[in-house]
Structure formats: C-alpha cells, structure tokens
Amino acid sequence: MNDRITDRDIELISSYLDSRLSPAENEKVRARLKSEPQFKQLLDEFTYTRRLLQALPQKRAPRNFTLSTEKAPIPRRAVWLQPALSFVSIAAAVMLVVVFSSSYLFGSARSSTAKEAAPEAAMLAAENASTEANPPAIINWNPVMGMGGGGGDMAAQEVYTGGVGGGGAGGPGWDVSVPAAGGGTSDATEEPLPESPVEPGLAPAPVEELPAEATAIPEVAAVTEEPPLTVMSEPRELDPAASNAEGDLSSLILGIPDEEQQGQIMSSDQPPVVDEPNRPDLRSLLLIISGAVALLAGAAALVLRRY
Amino acid sequence: MDEQALITDALHGDIDAFNRLVLAYQDLAFNVAYRMLTDEDLAADAVQNAFISAYKNLRAYRGGSFKAWVLRMVTNGCYDELRRQKRRPTVPLDPVSREDGDELDSAEWLRSDDPQPEDAFDQAELEHALQHCLEALPADFRAVVVLVDVQGLDYEEVSHSVQTPLGTVKSRLARARLKMRDCLQQFQELLPPQFRLGGGDR
Secondary structure, rough: OOOOOOOHHHHHHHHHHOOOOHHHHHHHHHHHHHHHHHHHHHHHHHHHHHHHHHOOOOOOOOOOOOOOOOOOOOOOOOOHHHHHHHHHHHHHHHHHHHHHHHHHHHHHHHHHHHHHHHHHHHHHHHHHHHHOOOOOOOOOOOOOOOOHHOOOOHHHHHOEEEEEEOOOOOOEEEEOOOOOOOOOOOOOOOOOOOOOOOOOOOOOHHHHHHHHHHHHHHOHHHOOOOOOOOOOOOOOOOOOOOHHHOOHHHHHHOOOOOOOOOOOOOOOOOOOOOOOOOOOOOHHHHHHHHHHHHHHHHHHHHHHHHO | OOOHHHHHHOOOHHHHHHHHHHHHHHHHHHHHHHHHHOOOOHHHHHHHHHHHHHOOOHHHHHOOOOOHHHHHHOOOOHHHHHHHHHHOOOOOOOOEOOOOEEEEHHHHHHOOOOOOOOOHHHHHHHHHHHHHHHHOOOOOHHHHHHHHHHOOHHHHHHHHOOOOOOOHHHHHHHHHHHHHHHHHHHOOOOOHHOOEEEEEEE
C-alpha cells in the first residue's frame, strides 16, 4: 500500500464501498479514484475481499433451537410488581433522605441552642453557688453492713449502721449509738465523727431493733439485697460543726436516711433526676424503617428485573 | 410474520410465539456463531444459549431491530466462548509434516485431499481460506466483518448487535477488510481462478 493511503483513506474507501458516505465525500473519493491509482487499487482489493466474504456459503442450523417450557421455564410474575417495588424503593429512599436531613438540620439547631444556653446556665449556677452557702453533703448509710464490713470487728457489727469499703483487716465503720470497737478507718472521714451526728428523729435507728442473730451473720447475699449507699445533702440535717467546712470532703456528714429515702440520690440544687425510659426516637424509627424498606424493595426490584 | 405481535405474545408467556421468532432467525444466528467460533457444536451451543437468554430477557427488549437484538445475544455468547478458549487454550489441530515434525507455515494444508466435484472443491478451498483468515482476526473485528460482509447487516444493526458506536463499527470494518485482504493474498494461488484477485469474473 502506498504511503499516501492513510487510515482515514481506508475508512473512506470502506464506507464508499458500502455507499455510506455523504454526497460531498462521495465526490471527493471519486475524484481521488481518478487521480490516484493506489486509491483505486485499494478499492478494488476491498471490493474483491467483500465479494469473497459474501460468497461464503450460508449454513443451515443443525437443529431447531426452539424452546420448550423445560428449557426456559420463566415463572410468570405480575407485570406491575417490579415497577411497584422500584417505586416503593425510590419513595423510601426519598423519605430516608428527608427524615435524615430534617433530623440533622433541626437536631443540630437544637443542640447549638443548647450549647449557647449552657454557658449562661453555668454562670448562673456559679453565682448561686457563690452567694449561697454550699452545704456539705450528708451521707446516709443504710442500716446494714456495707461492702467493706467484712473486715470489721464482728462484735461491733451489732451496732454498725454501715460499712465503707476497705475491708481487709478492719472495715471502716462507725456506729451511731455505740462506739465501734473496730479498728478500720474511713478514707472519707479521717477524723472521728461525732458520736451522734444524726438526730434520733431523722434516723430510723434500726440498730436497736435489729435482732442480734441477724447482724451477727454477715451473709453477703443478704447484704446485696439491701438498698445501696444514699447520699443526701439536705441542709436540715447539718451538724453545725460540720457545716463550717464548705466543700471539704472531710465535712461530709453521715447519717441514716428515712426508709422512704433509702436508695435515692438527692441533691439540694437540682430536683432529683428521674431517669426516663430509653424510648426510641420517632425520627430514628423512621430512618430505620425507611432505610430497610428502600434496601429490601430495591433489592427485590433488581432481582425481578434480572430474572 | 408480524414480529412485534409475536414479541408481545411472547411477553405474555406464549412460548410458541417466541419459537416462531426462533425459527425465523436461527439460521442467521447459527451462521454468525459458526463464523465466529469455527466449530459447529460450539456455535450450536452459543445459539441455543442466546435464544434462552433472549427469552428470559425479552422484557429488556425496547423495540428496534429484533434481529439485531438477538444477534447481540449471539455475539455476546461467542465473545464469552472465545474468552473461555483463551483462558483454557486447547491443542491446535494444525497438521504437522511427517518428515521433520514442524508445523506447516503455508496454507498448503488447506487443500483437501478428498476427491470432490470441481465446484464443491473450489467452494471448499475458498471457504477454508476465508475461515482461516477470519480466525486470524481479533474477535471484535471478526464480529463486524461477519455481520456486515457475510450476513449483510447494515451499520446500524451491527452497531446495536456489538454494542459499539457507529464510527467504531466503520473503523473496525475498514481495518478488518484490510487484514482480510492481506491474509487472502497468500491464498491467491490456491483459490479457484474466478475467485483470484484480477480473476476472470471481477
């Protein structure tokens, strides 16, 4: 082939052979065919090649390729099912996006409002704290032996109303009515506590009522069933001496709560926090449901479309 | 034959309607597959699978040339088979000369020794030569030249069948013809006189 024949020329001749050129291109090709022998020769060779290919015999199919129901068992399906599933999938996806975006936008706006309000609340709380006397908290021990009571003097357990962790050689404990002979000391109260920091009316004074045999056997299972440690900070129970040490842990006053207050954590600054049951948010529910529907419907539509 | 009506009936589960379409196009499909694969059994399998696939995917048919749509299934099946052969090559059946054991480079082996009538002999020689040259083409080129020059489809149908833009079809066809020309030149002496370049019936 002559160097003047380019790839474009080959395509031109091939298309010219099949009459696939525009009239203008046809004219150009015809002009070149007259003036360029190589161009004409290539056209002749292409014509010859095509003629040979067209001369190839057509074969008959060796057998019929008709289908039987066994060969192509297509389960009949409702024509509307696949479009309906597609629509449901799209609708659920749109709902997912809307709910998610609204949740994100409004949720972030709400959280930002809360963040802005938080410093102000903190400042107000600080002011209140500075102006009001911060009463020491009163730790009321349940009228049973606590966790650390195991190491205490068993003789003194008869008069214990509580025990603090520590255990070991001698559980730190203190008595209410009778000074304990136990050797443990409490980390929270390094100084000996007043002998009667709790008024008799505030404490149920269960010690005297407890039977000796009940306190003499330190059953662990029985202990765990009792109400836990109770922290109170009611100023009405303050001991005047103890109230001098503001904010000092050593000024904590231990007492025995009422039976109704046992097992509660109370604060004087804020109302008792009541734990709300962990209810799922409506938006979260919508997100989960719409996402699941979108996924399932989309997958089903794809499967139906493929098979 | 009302092709569209048959397609509609087949879409509603009438397999007999689809089989009428199969009967109409099975020879064309088999010839395309045979020219692509050069093996009757493989071609038959490819065609059968193509019709099954066509029936299963009939809902995906969006109008246009049903022939081109069916041939698309056929060519796809042929491409798959050629790829499979490439992954697992088989021992070629090219004849080996008895003297030295080397493969014959020339096309002499294409000459059949069977006594045949003259016309059939000439035709067989031509077919051997053409099939040999077609096999030497890349699969993409082969599909285009088979569909256009052997089966007589127009460019648009071929573009649809091989899922390739029209310009690419033109380009591939031109290159395929060029390669075929180069290949056939070595068979000039073997071809019957009327099929030689510059022969009597040109």
